[in-house]
Amino acid sequence: MPRMPRPCGAGCGxxxxxxxxxxxxxxxGILYSRSGxxxxxxxxxxxxxxxxxxxxxxxxxxxxxxxxxxRDPQSNAxxxxxxxxxxxxxxxxxxxxxxxxxxxxxxTIPVLEKAGGMLWYACPYEGFExxxxxxYMHACPNQHLVPLMAHVVPRFGANSFLLGSNYxxxxxxxxxxxxxxxxxxxxxxxxxxxxxxxTDVSRLIGEIRATRxxxxxxxxxxxxxxxxxxxxxxxxxxxxxxxxxxxPVISCNLTExxxxxxxxxxxxxxxxGPYFAPRPAAFASSFEASAYASVQVMAxxxxxxxxxxxxxxxxxxxxxxxSTRLGPIAIDANTQHATLPVIIGRIADGFFEVVSRExxxxxxxxxxxxxxxRTFGRPRLRVVS
Amino acid sequence: xxxxxxxxxxxxxRAFILHRPHPTVQAxxxxxxxIGLIALDCWPELxxxxxxxxxxxxxxxxxxxxxxxxKAGEAPMPLVALIGSEAPGRIEWALxxxxxxxxLKPVGTAGVYSALLIARQSFxxxxxxxxxxxSLRQRVAERQTIVRAVAALSKGSDDExxxxxxxxxAMSWQISVEEAARRxxxxxxxxxxxxxxxxxxxxxx
Numbered sequence: 001m002p003r004m005p006r007p008c009g010a011g012c013g014x015x016x017x018x019x020x021x022x023x024x025x026x027x028x029g030i031l032y033s034r035s036g037x038x039x040x041x042x043x044x045x046x047x048x049x050x051x052x053x054x055x056x057x058x059x060x061x062x063x064x065x066x067x068x069x070x071r072d073p074q075s076n077a078x079x080x081x082x083x084x085x086x087x088x089x090x091x092x093x094x095x096x097x098x099x100x101x102x103x104x105x106x107x108t109i110p111v112l113e114k115a116g117g118m119l120w121y122a123c124p125y126e127g128f129e130x131x132x133x134x135x136y137m138h139a140c141p142n143q144h145l146v147p148l149m150a151h152v153v154p155r156f157g158a159n160s161f162l163l164g165s166n167y168x169x170x171x172x173x174x175x176x177x178x179x180x181x182x183x184x185x186x187x188x189x190x191x192x193x194x195x196x197x198x199t200d201v202s203r204l205i206g207e208i209r210a211t212r213x214x215x216x217x218x219x220x221x222x223x224x225x226x227x228x229x230x231x232x233x234x235x236x237x238x239x240x241x242x243x244x245x246x247x248p249v250i251s252c253n254l255t256e257x258x259x260x261x262x263x264x265x266x267x268x269x270x271x272x273g274p275y276f277a278p279r280p281a282a283f284a285s286s287f288e289a290s291a292y293a294s295v296q297v298m299a300x301x302x303x304x305x306x307x308x309x310x311x312x313x314x315x316x317x318x319x320x321x322x323s324t325r326l327g328p329i330a331i332d333a334n335t336q337h338a339t340l341p342v343i344i345g346r347i348a349d350g351f352f353e354v355v356s357r358e359x360x361x362x363x364x365x366x367x368x369x370x371x372x373x374r375t376f377g378r379p380r381l382r383v384v385s
Numbered sequence: 386x387x388x389x390x391x392x393x394x395x396x397x398x399r400a401f402i403l404h405r406p407h408p409t410v411q412a413x414x415x416x417x418x419x420i421g422l423i424a425l426d427c428w429p430e431l432x433x434x435x436x437x438x439x440x441x442x443x444x445x446x447x448x449x450x451x452x453x454x455x456k457a458g459e460a461p462m463p464l465v466a467l468i469g470s471e472a473p474g475r476i477e478w479a480l481x482x483x484x485x486x487x488x489l490k491p492v493g494t495a496g497v498y499s500a501l502l503i504a505r506q507s508f509x510x511x512x513x514x515x516x517x518x519x520s521l522r523q524r525v526a527e528r529q530t531i532v533r534a535v536a537a538l539s540k541g542s543d544d545e546x547x548x549x550x551x552x553x554x555a556m557s558w559q560i561s562v563e564e565a566a567r568r569x570x571x572x573x574x575x576x577x578x579x580x581x582x583x584x585x586x587x588x589x590x
Contacts, residue, residue: 113494130419132494179391335419366498368396368421 023065024306028053028298029087029117030068031098031108036075037197037222041287042100044257045122048283048291049097056299064303066295069093073104080104081111088115094309095120095302097294101221102126102168109133118310120294122287124253124273126172127365130335132310137294137338138286139274141176142364144252147342148272149180150375151356152250157214158186163204163228164219166193173219173252176367183372189213194220199227205235212241218251225254226261233265244268244346255285259350266347274340275326276352282325293324293338297331327359337363395501396421398439403431403452404467405444409492413442413467416497438462440501442488445479446470458483463508465500467492485511527563534566537573 032046033039053066069091073079080099087093088111096112097120099105105121112119112133119134127141160181164170170193178188189211192204201224208216220228229249236243245268254262254271275286283289301308301316308316318333330339342361345352364370400417404410405428417424427435430452435441443452445466450457458481466484468476469491479487486504488496531551539547555565 128498130416132415175392182391334415364421366395366420368394370394370396 022063023057024063025065025067026302026306027067027069027091027093028295029084029091029093029096029098030070031073031080031084031087031096033075033100034072037224038075038100040222040257040261041123041253041255042075044255044285044287045097045100045291048122048288049295051288052292052295052299056295062299062303064299064306066299077101077103077107081107084108084111084117084119085115088117094118095298097122097291097298099123102172105134106168116310118313120291120298122291122294126169126176127367128172130337130365132314132336135294135297135313135331135336135338136363136365137297138290139252139272139340139342140337140363140365141173142367142370143274143340143342143361144272145173145176146180146367146370146375147358147361148250148252148270148344149177149184151344152215152248152270153184153186153376156246156248158184159189159214160186161189161208161211161213161216162191162219163216164191164193165196165221165224167196169221169253170219174217177217180372180375184376186214194224196221196224198224201228201231204228205231208232208242209235209239213247215247216249218249218254221253223261225251226258226265229262229265229269254347255287256281256351257285257287259347262347267349269347270344270355271347271352272342272344274343276343276345276354279351289326293322293326293329296324297322297329330360330362332363335363335365337365339363392502393505395439397423399423399425399437400440400442400501401431401435401438402426403441403443403448404428405447409467409490412492412494413488413497416492416495420498420501422501436461440465440504442467443479443482443484444469445475445484445487446490448478453482457481463501463504465504483511524561524563527566530563530570531566533573534569537569 030046030049033042036042050068053068056062057065069087071083071087073083084096087096094115094117096117099108099119099121100123102125105119105125108119109131111117117133120137121134122137124139124144125136158181160177162174162177164174174191181188190207192207194201218225218228232242232249241247249269251269251271255273256277259266273286275283275289277284283292300322301313305312314333317331317336322329322331327341331337332339339360339362342358344355346355400422402410402413402424404426406426410426414424414426431441431454433454436454440463441460442465446469453460455461460482463485464482466479466487468479468487468489485507486500488500534551535544535547538550551565551569552562555562558565
């Protein structure tokens, strides 16, 4: 693999003078949407990345200065690849922190491969991918869906209703969930998808009311998710079988960043992630924390070797652990996924109260170490009629 | 609700890569380990352990029959052909080994996972189909036995009633009609040769 050429961007010298330190200037791409239906998540990631850049630049002990090269795809999946290419063409950046949806990540990968670039992906995703040009810094299914289901099934039951926005995250998460529910001895009582941005959820609510699941797996994103939670709260007001203490809505991507949009309607429901903000909090959400950690790890390697390319990063992942604001982090060199804490949180008054926590869960993006018996205990007997 | 078959868990499966040392082998090994498989490369021969492998990737460009410890087309596991030059002769050779999936060289950062799933599914389907054909062939070959059993049961009178009787015997013995017919024929033969009085009285019609 070629080492990444790291000359500085046009118009600046190879080094800048900051305070009394000579710092090597390194451009990095920032590819987050500043508008659109999942803007809250995107903004959280962007804030995390920008904060990390500012902190590293202010750190006199660090030998590098990061220069953000920013592009805004405006939540349009087709714009990610072209804007990523634009970053590579118009700057010296070879690292990009960005993408929220899996759709946009998959669109960007061919451009990364062509340019020898690397994407630092700070959002949870559905697994079953391990591209050499992506560093996966948020949770994959063995760090979100599997432990969340293992927590929920013994407490509420195994029969579920599956929801998703109509793209790869929802499809693949629900596919894994179908297998897990079958292993737990439960039934999938319904599986429904809404187009991204759709807020008419009346039919879903009607079907959930009719089928009476034990819990609902929510893979809706953005405004669809907020509309669903609001309507589900109304359903719970009418029928106590649909309150969080009897039939919770569980999510693998819901964080503090979206609580203002959800308001009271989310209270009592569950989510899972590598970080929930304590009070007072260093970061507002796991998206922010993970994007911050992405830049930290990248800067850590680049400050030791500003010319580091994919091979040097891979070597660093194999040999080192990184101290980040998410805690000490290892990155599996085989899959380039981070070892992360797994925390299950319940929505309280504007924050998540921690229900359970497991530290340093190694990534298993293809669920190749998944064991149904260990996850759900003894196989449950199904009533055969 | 009907369930589609689940995606198999490939963790711990063993895959042999029969290819000379080459970046292609590294690219495949990297993908296999990320997916959770144990990858072993070898050239020019498959070692004895390969017989117990879950998958074999083989080079279609430089491969030859003697590399495999089985006859062409009779591999006991799914095969993935690694095709570089698309020379028709080489494709024909890969086909003679009944490759269940293929990967085009040079292998990049993806492709192995789908090749594994496709190869496994098509290997299982082929195996299932071959088993079904063998069983149907055997049943066709038993036509003569059924005719003889019906004749023995009808004793020259009503064939339809005799056939119905054969079917109900098969049901009560919980075996196939062909198997029941074999038993009837065997018993008839025993009676005919005067060897009656064996232990198998329970199956008497």
